[in-house]
Amino acid sequence: MHPYWSQNWGNAASQQHREGIRAAAAVNLAREQLASSLDVKPKQILFTSGATEANNLALLGYARAKAKLLKKKGHIITLQTEHHAVLDPLRQLQKEGFELTEIQPDSNGIVRPEQLIQAFREDTFLVSIMTANNEIGVIQEINEIAELCQERNITFHSDAAQAFGHIPIIFNSGGPDLMCISAHKVYGPKGIGALIIKPNIILEPLQWGGKQQAGLRPGTLPVPLIIGFAKAAELAQEDMTNRAKRLKDLRNELWKTLKTNNSDLLLNGCLKNRLPHNLNITVPNISGSKLHRELRPFVSCSSGSACSSGEPSHVLLSLGRSFKEASASLRLSLGRDTTITEINAAAEKINQVINQLKTAAN
Numbered sequence: 001m002h003p004y005w006s007q008n009w010g011n012a013a014s015q016q017h018r019e020g021i022r023a024a025a026a027v028n029l030a031r032e033q034l035a036s037s038l039d040v041k042p043k044q045i046l047f048t049s050g051a052t053e054a055n056n057l058a059l060l061g062y063a064r065a066k067a068k069l070l071k072k073k074g075h076i077i078t079l080q081t082e083h084h085a086v087l088d089p090l091r092q093l094q095k096e097g098f099e100l101t102e103i104q105p106d107s108n109g110i111v112r113p114e115q116l117i118q119a120f121r122e123d124t125f126l127v128s129i130m131t132a133n134n135e136i137g138v139i140q141e142i143n144e145i146a147e148l149c150q151e152r153n154i155t156f157h158s159d160a161a162q163a164f165g166h167i168p169i170i171f172n173s174g175g176p177d178l179m180c181i182s183a184h185k186v187y188g189p190k191g192i193g194a195l196i197i198k199p200n201i202i203l204e205p206l207q208w209g210g211k212q213q214a215g216l217r218p219g220t221l222p223v224p225l226i227i228g229f230a231k232a233a234e235l236a237q238e239d240m241t242n243r244a245k246r247l248k249d250l251r252n253e254l255w256k257t258l259k260t261n262n263s264d265l266l267l268n269g270c271l272k273n274r275l276p277h278n279l280n281i282t283v284p285n286i287s288g289s290k291l292h293r294e295l296r297p298f299v300s301c302s303s304g305s306a307c308s309s310g311e312p313s314h315v316l317l318s319l320g321r322s323f324k325e326a327s328a329s330l331r332l333s334l335g336r337d338t339t340i341t342e343i344n345a346a347a348e349k350i351n352q353v354i355n356q357l358k359t360a361a362n
Ligand SMILES: Cc1ncc(COP(=O)(O)O)c(C=O)c1O
Pocket: 049, 050, 051, 052, 053, 083, 085, 130, 132, 133, 134, 159, 160, 161, 162, 181, 182, 183, 191, 192, 193, 306, 307
């Protein structure tokens, strides 16, 4: 990214001078790199400021364009456990007159095909189901859902912000029609993401002002961020298989150690279809605020999403956890460089804090 902050400062939309042409060439190359890591065509990629904007553009942009075309507002299906970057634009569409069904997944956090089939209506035109959950890491049966939608001529959108770069993703051959990703989930820069679009999907822009990206997402492109995004995606792709295996073993070790010490611990989401670097647990019968306060100096963890502003997690509530249980939950994420020494240290500290709070409560 470095030279594009200073020496190569051209605007990729300025095609009348060399600086601009150089910037555009770098963006084109990055777009090609990203396209190849997703196995899509470069023109299927629309750069945005992140997955939040990409989800908004996909959902609001598609629903409004479709309603204009059909001259009526239809029905949309999603999950209660989606990220707010999906739930909030969909609830906005509801205010605009669209109908919305939010399915409660099973107690493992997975939506079953029968649930989806039951929710389909004659006027269902859009389904939005995330690839992997950001809090509990569970992975949905995306290809099966895509097939169910395709059979009914329903457009399928998936928020893949958490999955991209961590598990294999299929888009063009059997995947969703619209997919959103974000660079900072794969060690790329914050403030850049993308919407991946299948041909023939209509979209109404959310903003107007220029001809960049075919007018679908106008505005000067952040050249260094785009270059950083493509590089991060390439690096994530390179070590994905090995990293997934290593982190899965470490994650399972962490869970085993914690559970051995506290047999009443609850696992949130199933262990089988789950992102390898995610663990989310509930500690019953203790205060969530005390648990987090005691752990804060030692372990960086949360009880929910960074976008939830401290409220009890809607994901955990949807799985059937109580308010108290949801706040006494730990969302633990392992990183590319996490070691067994760190896992052991974290497990020891978490066990110690749980024991201390339980003793104080008795
Ligand atoms: C599943 C999911 N969707 C959307 C987002 C929002 O992404 P961004 O921060 O790139 O806007 C996040 C991350 O916070 C996420 O985990």
